[in-house]
Amino acid sequence: MxxxxxxxxxxxxxxxxxxxxxxxxxxxxxxxxxxxxxxxxxxxxxxxxxxxxxxxxxxxxxxxxxxxxxxxxxxxxxxxxxxxxxxxxxxxxxxxxxxxxxxxxxxxxxxxxxxxxxxxxxxxxxxxxxxSTRLLFYNTKLFKDANLTPPQSWSQLQSAAKALKARGVKIPYALPLGPEEAPAETLMWMLSGGGGYTDNVGSYDIDSKQNAKTFSWLRDELVGKGLTGPKAPGRMNRAEAFAAFSRGEVGMLNGHPTLMKMASKKGVKFGMVPAPGINGKPRATMGxxxxxxxxxxxxxxxxxxxxxxxxxxxxxxxxxxxxxxxxxxxxxxxxxxxxxxxxxxxxxxxxxxxxSQLYPVGKTSWAQVSADIKNNIGKTVTRNGNPSMVLGQIQSKAAAAENAE
Structure with missing residues (x-):
C-alpha cells in the first residue's frame, strides 16, 4: 500500500x-x-x-x-x-x-x-x-401496541419507556454509552439538556451545571428505573444498539441515516422525530x-x-x-x-x-478528550455514579490538554 x-x-x-x-x-x-x-x-x-x-x-x-x-x-x-x-x-x-x-x-x-x-x-x-445529523428512532409497532405517541420532552420519553417496559419490551430506550461511540450519545443528551462540550467562546465546558443535571436525570429517571435494558449503558455500543433495534427489541434510540436501511432490511417499521429536549425540542441537535x-x-x-x-x-x-x-x-x-x-x-x-452542533474537532486535544469520554462517561449513570465528579474529572483533563495546544 x-x-x-x-x-x-x-x-x-x-x-x-x-x-x-x-x-x-x-x-x-x-x-x-x-x-x-x-x-x-x-x-x-x-x-x-x-x-x-x-x-x-x-x-x-x-x-x-x-x-x-x-x-x-x-x-x-x-x-x-x-x-x-x-x-x-x-x-x-x-x-x-x-x-x-x-x-x-x-x-x-x-x-x-x-x-x-x-x-x-x-x-x-x-x-x-x-x-449527518441524528434523530430519535422509535418502533412504530411497539408504540402502536402501547397506544403511544412520539415523545417531545424528557418526561414524555420516560413515560413512553415505562409503558414499553410494562409490555415486556426488552430495551425501552437504548443508551449506548459504551466506548464505540459514547461521545455522540453524550453530546446528543448534553444538547437536549441545554449544554454541550464547549461554552459560548469555544472552551471546554464539560462539567457545566446543565450537563451534570442531564446525566443525573439519566441516572435516576431512565437507567435507575430499569428503562435502558439489562445491559449497563457503559458497556453497550452503538452497533449493538442498532442491531437490537433492527431485531425489534428496542423501543427508542438516537440514530443516523444508516439505521434506516438496517431496520428496513429486517422488516422493522419505524418513525423518526427530533430528539426530545428537557422541556421540548432542543435548540440544537448533534451533527x-x-x-x-x-x-x-x-x-x-x-x-x-x-x-x-x-x-x-x-x-x-x-x-x-x-x-x-x-x-x-x-x-x-x-x-x-x-x-x-x-x-x-x-x-x-x-x-x-x-x-446542528458538531464535536470540537478543531481542537487538537479533542482526540484525547474523546477517548476519555469513551472510557468514563458510562460511570455517570451507574447506581452510585456521581455525574458531577465524573464530568469534573473529564473537564480537568480536557482543560489541561487544551492549554497545552
Missing amino acids: AGVLAGCGGSGDSGDVTLKLVAADYGDSAANSSKKYWDRLSKAFEDENPGIKVDVTVLSWNDVDREVKEMVKKGDAPDLAQIGAYADYAAQGKLYEADELLSIATQADFMAPLSQAGEVKRIQYGMPFAS VADWMMAFKQNGHRKEAGKFLDFVYSKKNVLEFSNEYDILPVTTSAFDAMAKDRGHTELGKFLKELPT
Whole structure:
C-alpha cells in the first residue's frame, strides 16, 4: 500500500501534475464502493483539465486514518486526504488553508456549522466532505401496541419507556454509552439538556451545571428505573444498539441515516422525530462531518484547489450524497436536496442540519478528550455514579490538554 501511495509529483517531462488523493470508503460492498464515484469524478475532471491527473486510493474506514498518518510520518503525504480528522495536521503546519485553495464561491457555499467546525484558531483547514445529523428512532409497532405517541420532552420519553417496559419490551430506550461511540450519545443528551462540550467562546465546558443535571436525570429517571435494558449503558455500543433495534427489541434510540436501511432490511417499521429536549425540542441537535484536507508537502496548491472546486460543485456533492444517503455539505446542494427530497425520510435529517452542533474537532486535544469520554462517561449513570465528579474529572483533563495546544 505504501508503495502505491508514496511518491507524489509531476509525471516525467510532460509538465503534467499527478494529484494523489486518499479517500475513505462509504460503501458496504465492492458493488457500491466509493472508488467507483471517485473514478468517474476523476475522469470527468481530467477531461476538463488536461495536464492534471488524479490518482485515487480508496481505503476502508478501519484503515484510512491510520494509513494517512503513516504516510505523513514517512514524509510521503498525499496531496489530498478525505478522512475523519484534520486538526493535528493543521497544528503541525502541514495543511493549506481553505482560502489558499478554493474559489471564494466554493468556500462561501459550505454550510455554516460545518465550515466553522473546520477551523483551527478561526482559520479553516478542514473542508467538510460528508455530514449527518441524528434523530430519535422509535418502533412504530411497539408504540402502536402501547397506544403511544412520539415523545417531545424528557418526561414524555420516560413515560413512553415505562409503558414499553410494562409490555415486556426488552430495551425501552437504548443508551449506548459504551466506548464505540459514547461521545455522540453524550453530546446528543448534553444538547437536549441545554449544554454541550464547549461554552459560548469555544472552551471546554464539560462539567457545566446543565450537563451534570442531564446525566443525573439519566441516572435516576431512565437507567435507575430499569428503562435502558439489562445491559449497563457503559458497556453497550452503538452497533449493538442498532442491531437490537433492527431485531425489534428496542423501543427508542438516537440514530443516523444508516439505521434506516438496517431496520428496513429486517422488516422493522419505524418513525423518526427530533430528539426530545428537557422541556421540548432542543435548540440544537448533534451533527457530524468527515473532512477533506490538502497537504503542502508536494506544492500542488493550484492544482489541488482546481480539483477541489470541481469536487464541491453542486452536481458532484449531490451525486455523492444521494449515492450514500448522507447529507450535503454545501448550501447549494442542501437547497437542491431539500427541494427534491425534503418530504422523504432523509429530509427529516436534512432539516436538523442548519442548527446542528458538531464535536470540537478543531481542537487538537479533542482526540484525547474523546477517548476519555469513551472510557468514563458510562460511570455517570451507574447506581452510585456521581455525574458531577465524573464530568469534573473529564473537564480537568480536557482543560489541561487544551492549554497545552
